[in-house]
Amino acid sequence: MKKIFLTIFLIIVNLQVNAQDDLLDLLDSETPKTENIVSATFKGTRIVNGHSIENRKKKELEFIIAHRFGAINTGFEELFGLDISNIRFSFEYGLTDNLTAGLSRASVEKTYEGFLKYSLVKQKTGANSFPFAISLFGSIAAKSQKAIPGFERSFAESLFYTAQVLIAKKLNSSVSFQLTPTYIHRNLTAIDADPHDIFAIGIGTRVKLSKRVSLNAEYFPQFDKLKSIDARNSLAFGIDIETGGHVFQIILANSRRMLEKAFITETTGNFFGGDIHLGFNLSRTF
Numbered sequence: 001m002k003k004i005f006l007t008i009f010l011i012i013v014n015l016q017v018n019a020q021d022d023l024l025d026l027l028d029s030e031t032p033k034t035e036n037i038v039s040a041t042f043k044g045t046r047i048v049n050g051h052s053i054e055n056r057k058k059k060e061l062e063f064i065i066a067h068r069f070g071a072i073n074t075g076f077e078e079l080f081g082l083d084i085s086n087i088r089f090s091f092e093y094g095l096t097d098n099l100t101a102g103l104s105r106a107s108v109e110k111t112y113e114g115f116l117k118y119s120l121v122k123q124k125t126g127a128n129s130f131p132f133a134i135s136l137f138g139s140i141a142a143k144s145q146k147a148i149p150g151f152e153r154s155f156a157e158s159l160f161y162t163a164q165v166l167i168a169k170k171l172n173s174s175v176s177f178q179l180t181p182t183y184i185h186r187n188l189t190a191i192d193a194d195p196h197d198i199f200a201i202g203i204g205t206r207v208k209l210s211k212r213v214s215l216n217a218e219y220f221p222q223f224d225k226l227k228s229i230d231a232r233n234s235l236a237f238g239i240d241i242e243t244g245g246h247v248f249q250i251i252l253a254n255s256r257r258m259l260e261k262a263f264i265t266e267t268t269g270n271f272f273g274g275d276i277h278l279g280f281n282l283s284r285t286f
Contacts, residue, residue, distance in 0.1 A: 035124045035127045035128045035129065036124060036125045036126045037123070038122065038125065038170050040054075040170075041053055041133060041169075041170040041176045041206075042054050042176060042178070042206050043206070043242055044240060044247040045064075045117075046249070046281060047202075047204040047206065047216050048218040048236040048237065048238040048251055048253065049218060049236050049251075049255070049258055049263045050180060050263075051117060051135075051137050052178060053166045053168040053178065055094060055097070055098060055100045055135070056093065056100045056285070057097050058094045058095070059094060060094045060285055061091065061092070061285070061286045062093075062283055062284070062286075063089070063283065063284050063286070064092065064104075064283045065088075065282050066087070066280065066281045066282070067085055067086065067087055067280055068086045068255070068257070068277050069084060069256065069277055069279060070082070070083065070277065071275045071276060072274065072276045073273075073274035073275060081278060084256075086108050086257065087107045088104060088105065088106040088259070089104065090104030091103050091104075101114075101115070101116055102114070102116075104259075106257075106262075108257050108258075108259075108262060110144045110145045111143045111145075111262075112141065112142055113141040114141075115137065115138060115162075116137070116139075117135055117166075118137075119135045120134045121133060121134040132167055132168065132169050133169070134166065134167050134168075135166040135168075136163075136165060137163070138162065138163050138164075139162045139259075140161055141161075141259055141261060142155070142160075143158050144158070156187055157187050158187075158188070159186075160186050161184070161185040161186075162183070162185075162261055163182070164181065164182045164183075164202075164260070165180070165181045166178060166180050167179045167180070174208040175205070176205065177203075178205070179202065179204075180201065180203075180220075182200045182202060182220070184198045184199075184260065184261050184264060186261065189226075189228070190228040194228050195224050195225075195226070197224075198222055198223070199223040200220045200222040200223060200264050201220070201221060203219045203221075204216070204217065204218040204219075205218075213242075214239070214240045215238075216249075217236070217238075218235070219234070220234040220235075220263075220264045221233045222264065226265055231266065231268060232268060234253070234254065234255050234264055235253065235254050236251060236254070236255070236263075237251070237252050237253070238251045238252075238281075246283065248280065248281070248282055249281040250278075250280050251278070251280060252276050252278060252279075253269075253277050253279060254267055254275050255269060256277040
């Protein structure tokens with residue numbers, strides 16, 4: 001008799017366990033699978049000189065004004081570089097949440113630039129997680145500075161092109177990294193020995209120091225360099241300070257140029273030799 005009761009008891013327990021498993025499976029299938037998009041990988045649309053993966057949101061307009069001063073090692077005569085200044089200003093508009101269009105003008109060579117930046121993939125956690133964010137950047141720039149007599153150029157020969165893939169990862173709430181494979185083409189070179197095409201890879205990082213302040217760094221080693229100048233790799237450090245609708249960046253760099261073709265391929269300053277340029281980026285979003 002005991003064996004009969006034991007057998008019946010085990011059958012009932014087994015049926016209850018199976019019923020609970022079926023119920024859990026049903027709840028799991030009905031529970032919505034959510035994905036979380038990682039945001040604020042960088043505070044602004046620039047790491048220092050170069051673009052970050054961040055885009056303007058749809059219908060947002062951002063105005064950026066940037067200055068780069070002369071080298072600090074020019075001494076008191078040039079007030080440590082403050083007597084010399086390059087300026088760039090740009091208007092950047094979110095056509096969609098993933099596509100930004102921009103127009104800018106830089107005082108160096110009186111250059112005008114147009115660009116598009118598209119967010120291809122976002123970093124996600126949860127369902128359909130993806131470990132990186134990937135954006136595409138492309139620009140066309142034209143210098144309008146008058147040519148030296150004897151060195152006239154056509155409009156096509158004044159053009160430069162930049163293409164970049166921005167690959168970023170936010171490791172945690174404080175630290176982000178970005179790799180930026182870069183291709184730059186110039187239609188006209190200063191001498192025949194200069195390459196028309198230059199490849200480089202940007203390495204950038206952001207370390208958050210407080211709720212509104214972060215330390216940024218950026219380095220662009222080149223795989224080929226211009227021969228007409230003593231070209232060096234671009235190195236820059238910046239402090240981001242967020243103040244409401246403004247992001248203020250204080251910058252120390254070995255270049256005082258701000259367009260990609262200029263600071264990536266035409267930098268000549270030796271940062272550790274004292275060729276350090278103070279600068280700032282100030283942005284306002286409307």
